[in-house]
Amino acid sequence: MQSMKRGLLIVALCFMCLASACKTNKPQTVLFDGSSLLGWNSVLDTKESPASVVDVFSIENGNLRVSGQPYGYIYTEEQYENYRLHAEWRWVGEGSNSGIFLHIQYPDIVWPKAIECQLCAGKAGDMVMLGGAKIFDIECVGEFPIKQRYGDFEKSVGEWNEADIVCDGRQIKIYINGELANECTTLRGKGYIALQSEGGPIEFRNITLSEL
Numbered sequence: 001m002q003s004m005k006r007g008l009l010i011v012a013l014c015f016m017c018l019a020s021a022c023k024t025n026k027p028q029t030v031l032f033d034g035s036s037l038l039g040w041n042s043v044l045d046t047k048e049s050p051a052s053v054v055d056v057f058s059i060e061n062g063n064l065r066v067s068g069q070p071y072g073y074i075y076t077e078e079q080y081e082n083y084r085l086h087a088e089w090r091w092v093g094e095g096s097n098s099g100i101f102l103h104i105q106y107p108d109i110v111w112p113k114a115i116e117c118q119l120c121a122g123k124a125g126d127m128v129m130l131g132g133a134k135i136f137d138i139e140c141v142g143e144f145p146i147k148q149r150y151g152d153f154e155k156s157v158g159e160w161n162e163a164d165i166v167c168d169g170r171q172i173k174i175y176i177n178g179e180l181a182n183e184c185t186t187l188r189g190k191g192y193i194a195l196q197s198e199g200g201p202i203e204f205r206n207i208t209l210s211e212l
Helices: 002-024
Strands: 028-032 040-044 057-060 063-066 072-076 083-091 099-105 113-118 127-130 161-168 171-176 179-185 190-197 202-211
Touching: 063 190, 072 099, 083 099, 099 161, 113 190, 190 202
Parallel strands: none
Antiparallel strands: 028 202, 040 072, 057 063, 063 202, 072 190, 083 161, 083 202, 099 113, 099 190, 113 127, 161 171, 171 179
């Protein structure tokens, strides 16, 4: 009898743990599903290089290909805060320049007020302050203040890399291929997210956002 009671207690505890886990699991949002750019808006600098959005941001074999020219970005229709952003990228041909913008304010100019997770080949993980954005960790002077990465964690050109960016309140942590590459404290913890066109061809895939 005691053995049966003990067994029932263990089963009950298992169900309680499972229920607790279900309550704490946060929903994941797929920002790019491999087939469309639904949920994204765009800004392009077409003064010198006229182009349409589909010329710059196209979908090939389930990947988002960014031409790099002209300069610009696509940004989410929604603003986000307290999240973990996952994105994978690789260079097509030679390494070039691109980035992921965080906490964008007034997304209607090139370039907006935002904090950039630099993806430039050889500099992935640097933080660049755009449009007057500031952080507490460095003296933000000049046009594009930079907080340098802790190390070089990106893979060779042509290989897929992973960026995981955790925005928790006003704290931002950037992980490149699983390694902590940079972190900062911001003045603001909410805004739009963007993918940059600035340089040469780059591809993105598996872009997801999980609530903290």
